[in-house]
């Protein structure tokens with residue numbers, strides 16, 4: 001069952017355009033939306049949430065139209081942006097009081113237990129918190145009404161590796177329930193490598209591909225060798241090329257390359273960089 005379906009989404013924003021974006025998020029899975037700065041990831045999430053009005057296309061969440069059933073859908077959605085959009089003079093205690101009135105299923109007990117678990121202070125004003133603290137608070141605010149789908153827009157950008165790891169732990173814990181799903185936009189591909197099941201790659205407002213992480217990492221290989229040896233690799237196998245200390249580094253489609261060539265497993269970051277820059 002798909003919890004989110006985006007079909008032929010188009011949206012013009014100034015000179016930028018999202019063009020015919022389509023992808024599906026299956027229940028119980030995590031999809032990573034990757035792409036360079038300015039590729040259109042945030043705009044897609046904003047269109048899904050109807051914060052940006054789409055020009056055309058169809059978006060359904062839990063099989064319901066995202067505009068027509070917006071209020072109903074919100075109860076089951078947890079949303080985190082890269083900035084915490086709440087008044088800075090409030091404390092976690094104040095926020096509990098506010099969210100309780102917004103969400104029917106708000107769970108104060110869960111919220112306070114998670115604040116304690118992740119060392120987020122209850123009585124401090126948001127403006128006195130570090131960026132890491134604020135992002136942990138943002139995620140806990142998004143989780144404490146027990147949503148079924150999390151939409152996360154660059155939640156780990158600007159965080160140190162320890163806090164990022166803690167955040168991923170929270171998300172992995174959320175995913176232990178198989179009815180839960182996450183759409184997670186990031187250009188920190190390391191994080192996605194840890195938790196994503198599928199990857200949708202956005203480039204200049206278009207979907208370049210959607211693939212499962214495992215097949216993505218299996219389908220591509222990284223070859224390193226001299227410039228001369230590189231000429232033996234069939235050109236249709238080459239996705240991208242860059243100079244290296246050895247001569248040349250190639251990202252190739254494994255299926256078109258003879259097993260005689262030794263290939264390394266690329267990272268998602270390498271797949272992204274070669275696609276964007278190495279053509």
Ligand SMILES: Nc1ncnc2c1ncn2[C@@H]1O[C@H](COP(=O)(O)OP(=O)(O)OP(=O)(O)O)[C@@H](O)[C@H]1O
Pocket residue numbers: 013014015016035036037038039040041042043044154187
């Ligand atoms: N209000 C706006 N007016 C004009 N152009 C905009 C506006 N908002 C976004 N854009 C443009 O839309 C494009 C896509 O931006 P978007 O924020 O969706 O990208 P992104 O992939 O999320 O990037 P990042 O990783 O930097 O957050 C960019 O070129 C941006 O300059």
